[in-house]
Amino acid sequence: MDREDWGSLAAFAVIAEERSFTKAAARLGVSASALSHAMRSLEQRLNVRLLTRSTRNVATTEAGDQLLASLRPALDEITHAVDNLGRTSGRPSGLVRITAPRQAARMVIGPKLPKFAIDFPDVVVEVRIEQAFIDIIEQRIDVGVRLGESVAKDMVSVRISSDQRIAVVGAPSYFKAQEIPRRPQDLRAHCCIGFRATASGAVFKWDFEKDGETIEIMPSGSLICNDEGIMLDAVLAGMGLAYVFEDLVSDQVSTGELIRVLDTWCPAIPGFYLYYPNRRQTPAALAALVGALRLSTADI
Numbered sequence: 001m002d003r004e005d006w007g008s009l010a011a012f013a014v015i016a017e018e019r020s021f022t023k024a025a026a027r028l029g030v031s032a033s034a035l036s037h038a039m040r041s042l043e044q045r046l047n048v049r050l051l052t053r054s055t056r057n058v059a060t061t062e063a064g065d066q067l068l069a070s071l072r073p074a075l076d077e078i079t080h081a082v083d084n085l086g087r088t089s090g091r092p093s094g095l096v097r098i099t100a101p102r103q104a105a106r107m108v109i110g111p112k113l114p115k116f117a118i119d120f121p122d123v124v125v126e127v128r129i130e131q132a133f134i135d136i137i138e139q140r141i142d143v144g145v146r147l148g149e150s151v152a153k154d155m156v157s158v159r160i161s162s163d164q165r166i167a168v169v170g171a172p173s174y175f176k177a178q179e180i181p182r183r184p185q186d187l188r189a190h191c192c193i194g195f196r197a198t199a200s201g202a203v204f205k206w207d208f209e210k211d212g213e214t215i216e217i218m219p220s221g222s223l224i225c226n227d228e229g230i231m232l233d234a235v236l237a238g239m240g241l242a243y244v245f246e247d248l249v250s251d252q253v254s255t256g257e258l259i260r261v262l263d264t265w266c267p268a269i270p271g272f273y274l275y276y277p278n279r280r281q282t283p284a285a286l287a288a289l290v291g292a293l294r295l296s297t298a299d300i
Contacts, residue, residue: 008042009067011035012050013075016060016068017140092284093122099130100145102228104272107247108161109145109293116292123285131198131226137277142286148270156278160293161271165246168206168266169258173238180261181241184208184215187262191240192219196226206243208265215265219243271295 015024015035025032043050050064060068100109105127113125128141136144147164151157168187170178181187187206194203203224206217221240225231228248235242236257242249246266252258274290276282282290 008038009071010075011038012042012064013068013071015039015051015058016064019057019059021058091122092120092288094283094285095124095126096143096283096285096289097126097128097141098143098145098274098289099128099134099136099139099141100272101131102129103245103248104145104161105129106228107245108272112292116289119292120285120288123288125289136275142283143274143276143290145272145274148273151273151275154278155275158274158290158293159271159295160274161295163268163271165268166207166243166266167246167249167253167260168241168243168262169235169249169253169260170241171236171238171258172256174235174240175259180259182262184217184262184265187217187241188220191221191223192217193221193231193234193240193242194219194224195228195231195243196224198226204243207267208262209267210265 011024011028014027015021018024018027021032021035025035028035039051048063049061050067052059052061098109109127113127116123116125133146133150134141134144136142145160148157148159168181174191178190179186181190184206192206196203203219206219208215208217223231223234223239225234228244231242231244232249232252234240236252241261249258249260253260274293276286276290
């Protein structure tokens, strides 16, 4: 095999993972046209088609799947070897890919990244926002973030936030025309902004609990969305009420931009956890990120 093929095979694995020449090129630091040319040359040398190209995406052929299955263990070994060099030199290095829902990225991960970048300048963190559950092993993601109740039992899990409380909030302008709800049942007379889950397509129900009594409300109003930013903009504009994590609106509540209601009815839910596959040896860069995000006893 030509020495040139080694680089082309590694690039092929990235393209297969990203399902896009543009994304793969950005990750590898080359142009998409150069990457496409390299793949055509590789296919010609191997005399087999590895990729199916369309205007929207790129997919592996059956031959490409077979090659990828053989390549991945070898590429993983190379990655681990490089990580081990970082471990022995005392300077973790390399790329760590993390997937997280937008709430966790904003509340937990984002605030800790500046200090992490100073402490570990040779580590690159790629954050991918995913509201839907994905298979981090299949997608070649190093570590994921989910609420504790959602983490699979066969994964290593590390707590990165305290339990999260829910808050129901509305703008002062909204309550000029509406009475403040005293019980969850009162919400049926209010405009409640719905949040639709990306994975299931279902609108989240609003759960309440107090003194052993539990009440479930299906939000009903003039807006349903799947983005917290749009939801908060709508609430601040007086469109209705939102059911969100307390930490997302703490600043607006403290300044009076939003009014919190039904506080005593809002439950606490398990906090966010990192999760990743159980390996014989955790790469140094991943171990550094896990350590930086881990919830300390002082934060509880």
